[in-house]
Structure formats: C-alpha cells, structure tokens
Amino acid sequence: PPIDNPLFGSAEQSPRMKNKDVVMLVDYNGIQKACPLKIMQGHEIVHDRFNGKPLAVTYCPLCASAVAFIPEVGGETVEFGVSGLLHNSDLVMYDHQTLSYWFQVGGEAIVGALTGARLYFAYGEAP
Secondary structure (H helix, E strand, O other): OEEEEOOOOHHOOOOOOHHHOOEEEEOOOOEEEEEEHHHHHHHHHHEEEEEEEEEEEEEEEOOOEEEEEOOOOOOEEEEEEEEEEEHHHHHEEEOOOOOOOOEEEOOEEEEEOOOOOEEEEOHHHHO
C-alpha cells in the first residue's frame, strides 16, 4: 500500500539507511526530502506535504521511473492507490475519489471518469 504519513529524518538518524543507498530526491516548495528506493520499491506511492502543499511521490520498480505530482484535479486534492496493473510497462495508479486509472510516468488518467485529466509535475515552488 502507499505510505500516507511518511516519517523523515537525517540519514545518520536512521539505522536502516546506508551510505550506498539510492534515493529519489524531491525538491519542492522550499523543502528537500530523500525517498529511499528500497522503500519506494515496496510501496510505489508516498503522499506527503511540502510546506503545507500536498505531493504524491511515485515510483515504478519495473521501469525505474520516479515522478512527483501535485495531486490536484479541478482544484480538488486526490489521493492515489497502487492498482497492481501496468500500462506500457509502467505503474498504473488509481484515485480513491473516482477510481480512475492513471498512467504514472505521464500523469494522465487513462480509464474512468477523469480520463484525459492530467496532473502537474512538481518542481520548484508551489503554484
């Protein structure tokens, strides 16, 4: 399942982190956080907040694509789950609100009520 309330600390504080661990660095809205890929491989989605702004951090273990999205559609925040499905060999997420399926690497709804809707990729400052 996705991680809904992630805990972050320094690498030195974590007994599980090693210097050689590969991480996904997310730099958004004035905050930097590192998501260890060994954790992302098992959960694929992390719902987090960066200075109060929601963010969906996603990872597909099959194709090694890592993408962070602003999880908003039509001004409403959406929360994602892992469907267990693939599209073009990439993770398919679903939103809890409409159960629409989303193509992870493109940030686009491909099946369901939100088909054609797109998520904004997160980088820099929050809009």
